[in-house]
Each structure stands twice: as structure tokens, then as C-alpha cells.
Amino acid sequence: MLVYNDMILLDLVGPLTAFNMLQADVRLIARSMQPIIPDVRIPIAPTDTFETSPTSLDVLFVPGGLKGTLDAIRDDKTISFVKERGATAGLVTSVCTGSLLLGAAGLLSGYHATSHWYVRDLLAQMGAIVRKDRVVVDRNRITGGGVTAGIDFGLTIAARMAGEEAAKRIQLLIEYDPKPPFEAGSPEHAGTTLVDDVLARRKQLLAEAAIVVEAAGTALRSR
Amino acid sequence: MLVYNDMILLDLVGPLTAFNMLQADVRLIARSMQPIIPDVRIPIAPTDTFETSPTSLDVLFVPGGLKGTLDAIRDDKTISFVKERGATAGLVTSVCTGSLLLGAAGLLSGYHATSHWYVRDLLAQMGAIVRKDRVVVDRNRITGGGVTAGIDFGLTIAARMAGEEAAKRIQLLIEYDPKPPFEAGSPEHAGTTLVDDVLARRKQLLAEAAIVVEAAGTALRSR
Numbered sequence: 220m221l222v223y224n225d226m227i228l229l230d231l232v233g234p235l236t237a238f239n240m241l242q243a244d245v246r247l248i249a250r251s252m253q254p255i256i257p258d259v260r261i262p263i264a265p266t267d268t269f270e271t272s273p274t275s276l277d278v279l280f281v282p283g284g285l286k287g288t289l290d291a292i293r294d295d296k297t298i299s300f301v302k303e304r305g306a307t308a309g310l311v312t313s314v315c316t317g318s319l320l321l322g323a324a325g326l327l328s329g330y331h332a333t334s335h336w337y338v339r340d341l342l343a344q345m346g347a348i349v350r351k352d353r354v355v356v357d358r359n360r361i362t363g364g365g366v367t368a369g370i371d372f373g374l375t376i377a378a379r380m381a382g383e384e385a386a387k388r389i390q391l392l393i394e395y396d397p398k399p400p401f402e403a404g405s406p407e408h409a410g411t412t413l414v415d416d417v418l419a420r421r422k423q424l425l426a427e428a429a430i431v432v433e434a435a436g437t438a439l440r441s442r
Numbered sequence: 443m444l445v446y447n448d449m450i451l452l453d454l455v456g457p458l459t460a461f462n463m464l465q466a467d468v469r470l471i472a473r474s475m476q477p478i479i480p481d482v483r484i485p486i487a488p489t490d491t492f493e494t495s496p497t498s499l500d501v502l503f504v505p506g507g508l509k510g511t512l513d514a515i516r517d518d519k520t521i522s523f524v525k526e527r528g529a530t531a532g533l534v535t536s537v538c539t540g541s542l543l544l545g546a547a548g549l550l551s552g553y554h555a556t557s558h559w560y561v562r563d564l565l566a567q568m569g570a571i572v573r574k575d576r577v578v579v580d581r582n583r584i585t586g587g588g589v590t591a592g593i594d595f596g597l598t599i600a601a602r603m604a605g606e607e608a609a610k611r612i613q614l615l616i617e618y619d620p621k622p623p624f625e626a627g628s629p630e631h632a633g634t635t636l637v638d639d640v641l642a643r644r645k646q647l648l649a650e651a652a653i654v655v656e657a658a659g660t661a662l663r664s665r
Contacts, residue, residue, distance in 0.1 A: 231480070231614065232455045236589070239482045247484070255484065259455070259462045262472070263484060315617075330632075336617055349585050353621040365617025366459070370590055375623050384636075387626035391640055394538075394559055394588025398576040398621035398628030403610035404619030419613055 220280040221301065222265055225287030225370060228257040230314045233369030234280060237377045240389045248272045250296060258284055269300040279308035282372075283315025283335060283366070285424055290433045292387065293324040302326070310379070313339045314363040314372050319428070321362070322347055323435035325442075331357040335365035336406050337418065338428055344436035367404075443503045444543075445470045445488055446522065448510030451480040453537045454591030457503060460600045463612045469613075471495045473519060481507055486531040492523040501599065502531035506538025506558060506589070508647055512654045515546045525549070533602070537586040537595050542651070544585070545570055546658035550665075558588035559629050560641065561651055568660035593618060 220231060220238075231247075238245050242338050249255055249265035256262055267273075280300065293299045302324040305311045316333040319341060321327050328346030333339060333355045342349050353364045356377045360381075363372035374395070380385035403409040409417075418425065443454060443461075454470075461468050463550075472478055472488035472604075479485055490503050504524065508637050514520045524547040528534045536544050541557040542564060551569030556562060556578045561657045577598045588596035597618070601609035626632040632640075641648065 227459070229459045232452050235482050235484075236450070236452045245482075259458050259468075260654065261458075261486060335631065353619065354623070364619075365615070367593055367616050367620065368617045371621055371623060377603050378623065387624050387632065387636055389623060390624055390626040390628070390641060391632045392588070393590050394627055395590045395620075395622055396576065396631065397618075397622065398586075398594055399592065399613060399618055399620065400594060400601065401576065401610050401613055403613040404617055406614070408619065409610065409614045413610055413614055416609060438621055 220245060220247055220282070222263060222282070222295070223257045223287050223291045224256050224286050225290065226255065226257045226282045227315060227366055228259050228263070229285040229366050230282035230284065230317065230369050231257075233367065234314060234373040235371030236388065236393060237389050240392065241377055241381050243380075246272060250269075250294070254294040266316065269296065272300075272304070272394075274304075275307055276304055277309040277380075279304050281310050281313040281317035281320050283313070283317040284295045285335070285338065285421075285428060286315045288316040288319050289428055291320050292431055292435055298324050298409065300337045310359050310361055310376065312361040312372070314369040315365045318342060318347075319345075319432060323361075323432070323439070325439050327360060327362075329354050330441070332360060332362040333364050334362065337425060338422065341432040342429060344432050345439055346436075400424065443468060443470055443505070444520075445472050445478045445486060445505070446514045446520070447479050448507050448509050448513065449478065449480045449505045450507040450538060450589055451482050451484065451486070451490050451508065452589050453505035453540065453592050454480075455494065456590065457537060457596040457599065457617060460596030460612050463615065464608065465598055466603075469495060473517070478621050495523075495527070497527075498530055499527050500532040502534050504536040504540035505592075506536070506540040508539045508558070508644075508651060511539040511542050512651055514543055514619075515654055515658055521547050532581050533584055533599065535584040535595070535599065537592040538588045541565060541570075541585045542568075544583075544654060546655070546662070548662050550583060550585075551662070553583045554578050555583060555585040556587050557585065558649060560644065562650060564655040567655050570626055625644075637660065640665050
């Protein structure tokens with residue numbers, strides 16, 4: 220699991236909880252061993268750097284968090300790591316805006332994929348075929364939607380790694396029988412007023428995302 | 443937010459993500475400043491001890507994680523802290539087995555409350571009226587079901603603290619439009635084979651829970 224500053228901790232912890240219940244050997248891999256500061260400001264200590272990370276990974280996972288994802292895309296060292304490990308990993312996966320990083324590393328070209336709803340369409344610029352589903356499986360690429368999609372994603376991966384019974388056992392243990400108190404979890408359900416409000420509050424960051432992704436797409440095509 | 447060893451990190455991070463989006467002043471309060479080791483083995487640094495914690499809390503929150511909850515119930519210092527802060531907190535809340543700790547501190551006597559499905563019924567021994575709902579609100583006591591109920595819980599608290607529009611905005615930002623790949627998130631949906639399997643694997647811990655909660659209930663009634 221790649222970790223980076225300004226990632227959304229919930230993006231990581233949803234899938235991590237499922238992986239942990241599978242007794243997987245989980246590594247939190249970062250640019251350096253310095254603690255990562257995620258959205259919720261709890262410092263997270265990496266277990267490995269790009270240099271000490273195992274060279275062959277069963278699963279490469281990239282969490283999201285738009286500000287942090289954009290910084291990571293602009294960092295050649297991070298892109299190189301994701302590209303290299305992604306080339307040999309059993310599964311190449313992400314939740315939320317993490318798919319933009321996979322895309323920028325050239326790992327989603329020709330693959331169906333998804334992302335957080337507010338940047339999903341940008342994936343097309345890096346050759347992906349954009350899908351709206353909560354979890355999108357295309358060969359060994361598995362991408363999830365925004366933040367909480369990490370739980371649905373984690374169960375999907377668990378089923379793939381350990382079988383449906385194991386995944387269902389995890390679902391029962393984490394009592395994943397969701398009953399959201401409101402119906403505002405997708406742009407379609409939330410309605411235009413709320414969507415416009417969220418987009419307005421993220422205006423600058425989304426404009427930056429468009430520029431960063433366009434540059435990443437251009438770089439990919441010129442290779 | 444109380445934090446303790448063997449807590450389930452996802453219990454904490456679901457609500458924390460919502461609180462953080464409300465720009466709340468969040469404290470992670472522990473017995474000491476030593477890092478907490480949760481289920482997923484990522485060390486979490488407390489921000490406050492019982493001694494340095496603010497005396498008046500808008501929200502007291504207790505996460506779950508059965509092994510850790512039982513240890514915490516047996517720790518007089520933790521029970522005293524929860525009892526004292528719970529007496530004056532604006533909202534007294536928990537997710538998952540955290541409600542057993544609230545119960546043991548005498549904070550759920552006469553209140554409707556819930557917990558993780560596999561220990562829910564034990565709440566009655568501490569005077570609570572057991573409910574099966576995912577999030578149970580009774581006056582200023584708000585308790586959630588197992589692990590992932592923390593997200594529904596977080597949105598419920600957000601609505602209470604900042605209004606329904608703010609809660610819906612958070613729901614849209616964290617794209618909480620759940621689509622579990624399986625239907626096994628409650629004992630009713632999972633079926634008896636899977637439920638029996640989970641109970642068998644937790645047999646010793648559940649037996650321990652029955653003993654610890656019985657002792658806590660007896661202690662409460664003798665006061």
C-alpha cells in the first residue's frame with residue numbers, strides 16, 4: 220500500500236482492515252521513512268521506502284486524497300515506483316483519486332477504471348475507459364470510487380484473494396450492512412445544489428487536477 | 443475520542459473523517475502518551491492523556507475492538523475517565539463494542555443502545571435497552587453497530603452538530619453510496635453457517651466478554 224502526505228486515511232484503512240483479516244503481509248510504502256500526515260492529521264509511519272519495498276507485490280494499492288495525489292503525480296520518484304511495481308504486481312489497485320496516480324504511471328491505458336466522482340472523467344486523458352461503478356474490475360486492474368468505496372473494494376479484493384466465503388466472513392465481522400442516514404452519496408442522489416456547492420469549494424484544486432492530469436496524459440502519449 | 447490498544451482502527455477513522463470535515467478540534471485521548479497499537483498494527487499517537495484531556499467535551503467517543511474493550515473495562519483508570527467525562531459531555535457516543543465500555547461506566551443505564559451484533563445482547567446486563575438498529579439515538583447517547591456502522595454514525599453526529607446539509611455534503615465528499623459486493627453484513631443476511639463459523643472462531647473471546655460484562659453489571663448494581 221502506497222502512503223503519501225495528504226492521502227485520505229479512510230481510503231487506506233477500509234481496504235487495510237480487509238487485508239489484515241486475510242492475514243496478509245501488509246507494507247505501507249512511502250518515499251521515505253518520515254511519518255505521513257494524512258487528511259485527519261494522525262501521523263502514519265511507513266514500514267518501507269521505495270528502496271526497501273519488496274520488488275514483487277501480490278497487490279499494489281494506491282489510496283486517494285486529491286491534493287496529495289496531485290503532488291505524488293508530480294513526483295518522478297513516486298511515478299517511477301508505481302510504474303515499476305505495477306508492471307509486475309498481481310493486482311494493480313486503487314481507491315478514490317488513487318486511480319489518477321495509476322493512470323499517470325501509464326497503468327490504466329486501455330483499462331476500464333473509476334475514481335472519485337469529481338475527477339472520474341479525467342481518467343480518460345490517460346487512456347482509461349471511464350466507468351461509474353463503485354468498484355471496477357478489468358483483468359488485474361481493480362479501482363474503487365471515492366473514499367468509502369474502499370470498503371466495497373476491500374471485500375472485492377478479499378474475494379479474489381481468498382474466496383467468497385472469506386470475503387463474506389469479513390463483511391459479517393465488520394458488520395457491513397450499510398444504512399446511510401441520508402441519500403446524498405453520489406452526485407445523482409445528492410442533487411445539483413449540493414454538487415455545485417462541493418465543486419465550488421474544491422474549485423481551485425479541481426482546476427489544478429485538470430492541469431496536472433493533462434500534463435500527465437501528454438507525457439504518456441509522447442513516450 | 444478515546445483510543446486504546448487493540449481497538450479497531452476503522453471504528454475510529456470512519457467517525458474521525460466526518461468530525462475532521464466539520465473542522466472539529468479532535469483529541470485522541472489515551473491512558474498514556476505511548477502509541478496505541480490497533481488491530482491493523484499501525485501505531486497511533488495519542489494527543490492527550492486522561493490528565494491533559496479537556497474536562498468538558500462536546501462529544502465523548504469510544505471505538506470498539508472486543509479484546510481491547512474488555513481490557514479497557516477491567517482498567518479502573520479508563521472506566522473512571524469515561525464515567526467522569528461522560529457525565530458532562532454534550533454527546534456520549536460509541537461504535538461497535540465501544541458501547542460495552544460506556545455501559546460498564548454506567549452511562550447506558552436506562553438508555554436504548556446498540557453494539558457489534560455478536561455482543562449486543564450483553565448491553566442489557568448494564569441496564570441498557572438493546573436495539574438492533576445500525577445507529578441508535580436516545581437523548582444524548584448515540585451508539586453505532588459493528589465497525590463500518592461508524593460511517594453511518596459519523597454522518598448522524600455531523601447532522602446533529604452542524605445540520606443536515608453539512609452531513610449530506612460530507613456524505614457526497616466521501617462518496618458514501620454503498621454497494622456491498624455480497625449480502626453478508628448482518629447475522630440475518632449472512633445465514634447461520636457463516637454466523638456459527640464467526641462465533642466459533644471468537645468463542646474464547648466471547649466467553650471472556652460474557653464474564654467481564656457480568657462482573658461490570660454486578661459492580662454497577664452494587665453501587
